[in-house]
Amino acid sequence: xxxxxxxxxxxxxxxxxxxxxxxxxxxxxxxxxxxxxxxxxxxxxxxxxxxxxxxxxxxxxxxxxxxxxxxxxxxxxxxxxxxxxxxxxxxxxxxxxxxxxxxxxxxxxxxxxxxxxxxxxxxxxxxxxxxxxxxxxxxxxxxxxxxxxxxxxxxxxxxxxxxxxxxxxxxxxxxxxxxxxxxxxxxxxxxxxxxxxxxxxxxxxxxxxxxxxxxxxxxxxxxxxxxxxxxxxxxxxxxxxxxxxxxxxxxxxxxxxxxxxxxxxx
Amino acid sequence: xxxxxxxxxxxxxxxxxxxxxxxxxxxxxxxxxxxxxxxxxxxxxxxxxxxxxxxxxxxxxxxxxxxxxxxxxxxxxxxxxxxxxxxxxxxxxxxxxxxxxxxxxxxxxxxxxxxxxxxxxxxxxxxxxxxxxxxxxxxxxxxxxxxxxxxxxxxxxxxxxxxxxxxxxxxxxxxxxxxxxxxxxxxxxxxxxxxxxxxxxxxxxxxxxxxxxxxxxxxxxxxxxxxxxxxxxxxxxxxxxxxxxxxxxxxxxxxxxxxxxxxxxxxxxxxxxxxxxxxxxxxxxxxxxxxxxxxxxxxxxxxxxxxxxxxxxxxxxxxxxxxxxxxxxxxxxxxxxxxxxxxxxxxxxxxxxxxxxxxxxxxxxxxxxxxxx
Amino acid sequence: xxxxxxxxxxxxxxxxxxxxxxxxxxxxxxxxxxxxxxxxxxxxxxxxxxxxxxxxxxxxxxxxxxxxxxxxxxxxxxxxxxxxxxxxxxxxxxxxxxxxxxxxxxxxxxxxxxxxxxxxxxxxxxxxxxxxxxxxxxxxxxxxxxxxxxxxxxxxxxxxxxxxxxxxxxxxxxxxxxxxxxxxxxxxxxxxxxxxxxxxxxxxxxxxxxxxxxxxxxxxxxxxxxxxxxxxxxxxxxxxxxxxxxxxxxxxxxxxxxxxxxxxxxxxxxxxxxxxxxxxxxxxxxxxxxxxxxxxxxxxxxxxxxx
Numbered sequence: 001x002x003x004x005x006x007x008x009x010x011x012x013x014x015x016x017x018x019x020x021x022x023x024x025x026x027x028x029x030x031x032x033x034x035x036x037x038x039x040x041x042x043x044x045x046x047x048x049x050x051x052x053x054x055x056x057x058x059x060x061x062x063x064x065x066x067x068x069x070x071x072x073x074x075x076x077x078x079x080x081x082x083x084x085x086x087x088x089x090x091x092x093x094x095x096x097x098x099x100x101x102x103x104x105x106x107x108x109x110x111x112x113x114x115x116x117x118x119x120x121x122x123x124x125x126x127x128x129x130x131x132x133x134x135x136x137x138x139x140x141x142x143x144x145x146x147x148x149x150x151x152x153x154x155x156x157x158x159x160x161x162x163x164x165x166x167x168x169x170x171x172x173x174x175x176x177x178x179x180x181x182x183x184x185x186x187x188x189x190x191x192x193x194x195x196x197x198x199x200x201x202x203x204x205x206x207x208x209x210x211x212x213x214x215x216x217x218x219x220x221x222x223x224x225x226x227x228x229x230x231x232x233x234x235x236x237x238x239x240x241x242x243x244x245x246x247x248x249x250x251x252x253x254x255x256x257x258x259x260x261x262x263x264x265x266x
Numbered sequence: 267x268x269x270x271x272x273x274x275x276x277x278x279x280x281x282x283x284x285x286x287x288x289x290x291x292x293x294x295x296x297x298x299x300x301x302x303x304x305x306x307x308x309x310x311x312x313x314x315x316x317x318x319x320x321x322x323x324x325x326x327x328x329x330x331x332x333x334x335x336x337x338x339x340x341x342x343x344x345x346x347x348x349x350x351x352x353x354x355x356x357x358x359x360x361x362x363x364x365x366x367x368x369x370x371x372x373x374x375x376x377x378x379x380x381x382x383x384x385x386x387x388x389x390x391x392x393x394x395x396x397x398x399x400x401x402x403x404x405x406x407x408x409x410x411x412x413x414x415x416x417x418x419x420x421x422x423x424x425x426x427x428x429x430x431x432x433x434x435x436x437x438x439x440x441x442x443x444x445x446x447x448x449x450x451x452x453x454x455x456x457x458x459x460x461x462x463x464x465x466x467x468x469x470x471x472x473x474x475x476x477x478x479x480x481x482x483x484x485x486x487x488x489x490x491x492x493x494x495x496x497x498x499x500x501x502x503x504x505x506x507x508x509x510x511x512x513x514x515x516x517x518x519x520x521x522x523x524x525x526x527x528x529x530x531x532x533x534x535x536x537x538x539x540x541x542x543x544x545x546x547x548x549x550x551x552x553x554x555x556x557x558x559x560x561x562x563x564x565x566x567x568x569x570x571x572x573x574x575x576x577x578x579x580x581x582x583x584x585x586x587x588x589x590x591x592x593x594x595x596x597x598x599x600x601x602x603x604x605x606x607x608x609x610x611x612x613x614x615x616x617x618x619x620x621x622x623x624x625x626x627x628x629x630x631x632x633x634x635x636x637x638x639x
Numbered sequence: 640x641x642x643x644x645x646x647x648x649x650x651x652x653x654x655x656x657x658x659x660x661x662x663x664x665x666x667x668x669x670x671x672x673x674x675x676x677x678x679x680x681x682x683x684x685x686x687x688x689x690x691x692x693x694x695x696x697x698x699x700x701x702x703x704x705x706x707x708x709x710x711x712x713x714x715x716x717x718x719x720x721x722x723x724x725x726x727x728x729x730x731x732x733x734x735x736x737x738x739x740x741x742x743x744x745x746x747x748x749x750x751x752x753x754x755x756x757x758x759x760x761x762x763x764x765x766x767x768x769x770x771x772x773x774x775x776x777x778x779x780x781x782x783x784x785x786x787x788x789x790x791x792x793x794x795x796x797x798x799x800x801x802x803x804x805x806x807x808x809x810x811x812x813x814x815x816x817x818x819x820x821x822x823x824x825x826x827x828x829x830x831x832x833x834x835x836x837x838x839x840x841x842x843x844x845x846x847x848x849x850x851x852x853x854x855x856x857x858x859x860x861x862x863x864x865x866x867x868x869x870x871x872x873x874x875x876x877x878x879x880x881x882x883x884x885x886x887x888x889x890x891x892x893x894x895x896x897x898x899x900x901x902x903x904x905x906x907x908x909x910x911x912x913x914x915x916x917x918x919x920x921x922x923x924x925x926x927x928x929x930x931x932x933x934x935x936x937x938x939x940x941x942x943x944x945x946x
Contacts, residue, residue, distance in 0.1 A: 064536050083542055090540040096533045099633040100555045109551065113543045141633060377777040391780065398781035419804055476666030480674075486875070486929055487922045488883040491898075494906030494914050499717065574793040581799070581890045582906060590796065594891055597799040600807075605800050613792040620791035 008039035010073075011165060011197045012061055017070035019056060019223075029222030030056045031067065036216065036225070040164075043191055043198045045208035046216045047254060048261070053223020054201045054216075058167050061199065062090055075164050086114055088165035089158030093173055095150035097142040103129070103153055104138035110161050128156040131190065148179040152186070159194065166198045173203060181239055184210060192235060205258075206242055209251050217254055219261020227257035269322035275371045276319035276330065280312045282364035283337060289357035292350040298357060304340050308361070311336040315368065327375045331397075334368045337361055338404055345411050352414030362408050369401040418600045426606040433604065436592070437611050444589040445615050447504040448576035452511025457568055459512070460519025461561065467520075468527040468553065469545065478524055485517035493579040507579045507588070514575040515568040519561070526560025527553050559634050562627040569619045577612060678721055685717040686710035719912045727916040740896070743920050749897040751924060753813055753885040757820020758878050764821065765828025765877070766870075772829075773836040773862070774854065783833065789826050795884065797822075799891040816897075820884040824877035831873025835866025864943065871936040878928045886921065898924070 019031040031053045038044050046054035059065040060072065063079040074082035082088065089110075097106045107125040116124070129135055132152040142150055151171055158166060172180045184207060191198055191211075202208050208215050209231060217227040231250055233241060241247050286308065287298050299305050314333035318326040341361045345351050350358060377394050403423050409415070410422040417425060430437070467474035492513060496506040530552055538548045580590025589612050596604040628637070690709035694701040711720045719727075731743030738745055768786075772779045798819050805815040839861050847857045889899030898921050905914035 059536075062540055064539060083540065086542060088540070090537065092533045092537070094533055096531070096537050098534070098552070098555065100558075100631075110541045113538075113541045113547050113551070143633070143635075373781055374777045377780040394780040395782075395784035399785060418807060472666050472669075474666075475662075476668075476670035479667050480670055483926065486879050487925050488879070488886055490883060491886060491902055491918050491921050494902055495911070495918075497906065498909075498911065570791055570793065574795045577793050577796045578887055581887065582903065593796055594799050597803040597891060600803065602800065602804065609796060609800070612796050616791045616793050617788060 008041060009076075010037055011040050011042075011075055012036060012038040012199070013073045014057075014061070015071045017057070017060060017067045017072060019053075019060065019065065019067045021068075031060070032222035032224045034070070034223070034225055038197060038199065038214075040197055041195055042214055043200065043212045044214045044216060045212040046199070046201045046218060047203070047205065047208045048218035048226075048258065049220060051223070052218040052220040052261070054218050055169055056223060057218075058169055058199060058201055062088060062167055064090075082165075086110075086161060087163055088167050089161070089163045091151075091154050091158045091166070091168040091171045093170045095142070095147070095154040097150055097153060097157075099142050102139050102141060103134070103145070106142065106153060107157050107160055110157060114161055116161070124160050124162075128160045129153075131159070131193075132156045132186065146179075148175050148183060151175065151183065155187070155190070159190075159196070164197065166196045168198065168200045170201050170203060172207070180204075180207070185239060187211065188237070205251050205254050209247055209254065210237070210239070210242060215250075215254060217257035217261070219258070224261075226261040227253070229253055229257075272326060272371055272375060273319045273322045275367055276315045276322075276326070279333075279337075279364040279368045279371075280315035280319070282360045282367070283308050283312050283315070286357045286360040286364075289360060290355045291344065291357040292347075292353050292355050295347065295349045301344075304343055307336050307340040307343075311340070311364070315364075324375070324379065327372050330368050330372045330375075334365055334372060337365045337368070341365060341408055345408065351411050354412035358412060362405075362412070366401065366405060369397065369404075373397050373401070418602050421603040421606055426603050426610065429603040430607040430610055433607055437607065439587045440589045440592050440608065441611060441615065443504060443587045444507070444576050444580065445573070445619075448507035448579070448588070449511055449572045449619075451504075452508035452576065453515055453568060453572040455508070456512040456515030456572070457519045457565060460516045460564070461523050463516075464520050464523030464527060465549065467524055468549075474524060477520065481517050481520045481524070485521060489514050489517075490575055490578045493582040496579070497583055502583055502585050504588075507576045507584070510579040511572045511575045514571050518567050518571065519564040522560045522564035522567075523557060526557025529560060530556045558631050559627075559636075562623070562631060565623050566620060566627070569623050570616060573612065573616050573619065675721055678718075682716070682718045682720040683707060683710045686713050689713060689715075689717060715909055715911055717911070719915050723912055724915045724919060727912045728919045731916050731920070743901075743916060746896060746898050746901050746917070747920050747924055750882070750885045750889070750899065750921075753816035753888070753897070754820055754878070754882045754924075754928070756813065756817035757822075757884065758824055758881040760817065761821035761824035761881065762828050762874060762877055765825045765873075766832050768825070768829045769832030769836055770858075772833050786826055786829055790830065794823055794826070795887055798884065798887045802888060802891045816885050816888040819888045820881040823884040824881045827876045827880065828873045831869045831876070832866060835869030835873075836862045838869065839865045867939060867943065871932060871939075875929050875932050878932060879925055882921070882925055882928065 014034060014036040017031055017034040017036075018029070020027055020029050022028075034053070034057060036057075046057060048054050056065060060067050061074055061079060063074075063083040072079050075085075075087045077085065077087075097103075098109065101109065104125050107129060108121045111121040111124060125138075126135075129138065132155060134149060134152055134156070137145065137149070137153075142153070145153070155168075155171065158168075172183055175183070188211060200208075200211060210233075212231055215227075215229040215231065216225055217229065218224065219226045229250060233246075287305075291298060298308070311333045314329050314336070318329040318333065321329065341358065344358060344361070345354075373394055376390055376397070379390060407422050407424060410420055421429075463477070467477050490510060493506070493510050496509040500506040500509055534552055534556070535548075538552055543551070577588075577590035577593070580588045581594050584591040589608050592608045593605050596602075596608070631637070687706060687710055690713055691701075691706050693713075694706065694709070710716070712723065713719075716723070728743065731741070735742035735745075737748070768782075772783055801819050801822075802815050805811075805818065836858075843861060843865075844857070847861055852860070885897070886899035886902070889897040890903055898917050901917040901920075902914055905911070905917060
């Protein structure tokens with residue numbers, strides 16, 4: 001038996017998570033018996049059609065929604081304790097920058113709330129802005145930046161207080177493909193240099209396969225995991241690998257999983 | 267504007283002035299050509315009208331405006347003659363028609379200008395309503411004085427203006443009583459209270475859901491009717507007027523502030539939750555800044571409502587000063603020019619107050635999309 | 640297993656409906672009850688000294704209970720108790736024939752007639768002016784700034800002038816009051832309708848242009864329907880202002896009839912409860928008028944496809 005490296009710490013341990021709610025049209029099973037383990041340093045993508053529960057799963061981990069049953073431990077604590085301990089940074093589909101604050105002040109927002117000193121706030125703001133290649137835009141206002149740049153600021157803001165976890169909910173969904181490719185590369189570099197655990201929700205198969213170490217394929221009604229795929233592309237990959245046969249094989253596996261869980265004829 | 271129409275109009279204006287030389291100005295009045303300055307003014311005006319008619323394009327506007335000024339001056343000087351004032355005949359009215367026609371043509375020419383940019387565009391945008399307003403005032407003046415309308419019915423702008431400047435001490439007293447004491451104090455208390463209650467209603471959802479329909483109900487009521495009751499509680503002097511203003515300004519601020527505080531998007535609210543921010547932090551960093559456009563909307567509405575409330579409250583009884591008091595007593599005494607002077611004061615105060623709030627709004631909500639289009 | 644999109648949605652469970660009902664009406668009901676309770680407490684507190692001094696002057700022995708009872712029934716209270724107001728109000732409405740000068744219905748009708756006449760005239764003029772402004776650039780650039788400015792001016796302060804001047808011209812009673820109301824509600828309607836007529840998307844206007852629609856067709860088929868929400872919003876504002884204008888217009892001549900006159904006479908003769916009853920009448924008029932506009936709005940919206 002070969003020597004396996006020491007098992008990494010589990011950052012997310014979800015056991016049998018279910019979430020149902022009532023609507024005027026009856027009960028909806030947003031999540032149904034979901035089991036998931038995420039180790040430190042992994043890049044996990046969630047992919048699936050609308051209504052499959054991938055965003056809901058992310059929000060449950062973030063304690064923005066509560067499951068109706070099951071157990072969940074985030075960074076060794078309950079989800080709520082993890083939130084109160086500021087263990088994660090959340091990046092939404094929209095940049096959600098405050099239009100009345102400059103870029104710099106927007107970056108400092110979480111730091112102000114969490115009580116960092118002024119000097120520390122300034123240091124971190126400058127550092128993380130340079131990490132996303134936006135040095136020089138400190139005094140600008142959000143509306144003066146393009147959509148892609150705003151989203152980069154949003155990512156910098158999520159990293160500014162150095163959380164263990166980065167939760168991203170379709171962050172590049174509203175951007176065009178060219179900008180998206182560029183940001184995918186930047187995100188990959190960021191992940192390598194910071195070593196954070198990233199949970200990433202997306203609609204795009206190439207994006208999921210390109211970025212992740214693990215892909216979770218989900219399907220709707222009820223929301224559940226269909227397949228978990230491990231990918232181990234080389235760490236310094238570039239966008240060219242999207243045409244290689246290994247990439248296409250994994251993408252095909254994802255596609256099969258998606259089709260198995262959801263038929264458009266219903 | 268079509269050059270042909272412009273040309274025709276200006277030629278008619280020139281013709282009207284020429285007619286004024288032959289038609290009678292007023293019964294038993296000295297004819298036009300024998301008067302000292304006026305024939306020269308009219309002559310110049312005719313020449314400029316003809317020149318503008320010949321050009322009939324954008325430059326014609328400036329020439330036309332100068333000519334308008336000249337003929338307006340001619341008619342106003344004519345009115346100084348006591349024989350003319352009150353009994354003006356066709357000759358006089360020809361000059362007025364010429365002035366009016368050329369002013370209207372210039373306004374129309376300016377208003378239909380489309381290709382201007384930036385600075386010039388802004389100047390024209392300012393000039394058009396100003397010229398329009400000036401023409402209305404001019405017609406008012408010559409109409410009242412030329413037809414001899416009794417001043418109790420409608421005083422001329424010059425008479426009202428003269429009365430305004432002659433009564434500055436009284437006006438200042440009334441202004442202090444109504445505006446500084448009644449309006450400003452009531453406005454500050456009413457808007458402040460409305461904002462505080464809205465913050466509470468935002469914090470405690472049950473309170474908010476109960477207060478909002480009530481607020482909508484009360485803001486539609488004729489709250490100025492509460493004035494006699496306030497007089498009973500607070501006496502005749504300014505506190506009762508301030509109390510009316512408090513009530514009148516409270517509800518619009520409450521409704522708008524509640525709307526503003528719930529205007530933050532749910533993504534931003536989730537963001538604050540993900541930072542485990544306390545309610546106070548969320549309030550000062552997200553909810554209040556996002557609510558500022560709504561709050562300023564209410565502040566602007568309240569600026570006008572407060573002034574109206576204070577003045578109308580004074581109609582119900584007040585000591586010996588105040589804008590409302592002066593209006594009702596002077597109206598009763600048929601001193602209409604004083605009433606107009608007070609109205610002018612109220613109008614100026616209202617516009618200045620509103621303008622001040624609008625400037626403050628611009629400074630603090632510069633980030634709102636409505637300023638960027 | 641899964642519901643087809645063609646199937647009708649299931650009826651919401653009754654518990655769900657009841658929960659929504661309670662959620663919507665419980666807070667308001669609680670607020671109203673709380674307000675009434677506060678009113679009663681305030682009435683006791685404010686009338687206490689008054690009533691006690693009255694007992695002192697009569698030099699009859701009294702107990703605290705007597706004073707408390709007295710605060711609920713004082714003749715010239717500082718703050719009448721709610722039941723007193725309701726009593727006087729009902730008496731004013733049902734106690735006299737609707738045409739008697741002491742009947743609240745009579746006064747309400749007088750004010751209402753001026754309000755409605757002014758409202759109709761003002762609204763029509765406002766819509767006409769908005770139409771002219773939207774179709775003429777000249778009018779838009781010369782007139783619109785003045786209309787916007789007029790919003791900042793306390794127009795209500797002009798009421799006495801109008802009454803006196805029109806009175807000097809021989810016009811009394813209904814007409815001058817309606818003219819004032821019309822003048823007051825004309826501006827909000829004009830501005831609201833200008834916003835409404837210019838509210839359609841550029842895309843929609845261009846679409847009409849691709850069909851070579853005449854300005855009249857664009858008006859009838861696009862601008863007018865698009866302006867309905869703005870119309871009703873400004874009509875609600877206009878009718879409240881029209882009512883206030885009619886009330887204020889009754890003040891200068893020391894008016895004899897109408898709710899404003901009733902308020903004034905109540906204030907002159909110290910008849911507190913009469914003032915409050917007149918205020919309740921005014922409040923009911925205002926809410927009634929707004930409710931009527933709201934009903935018309937709902938009917939129009941339903942005919943235009945809203946549910």
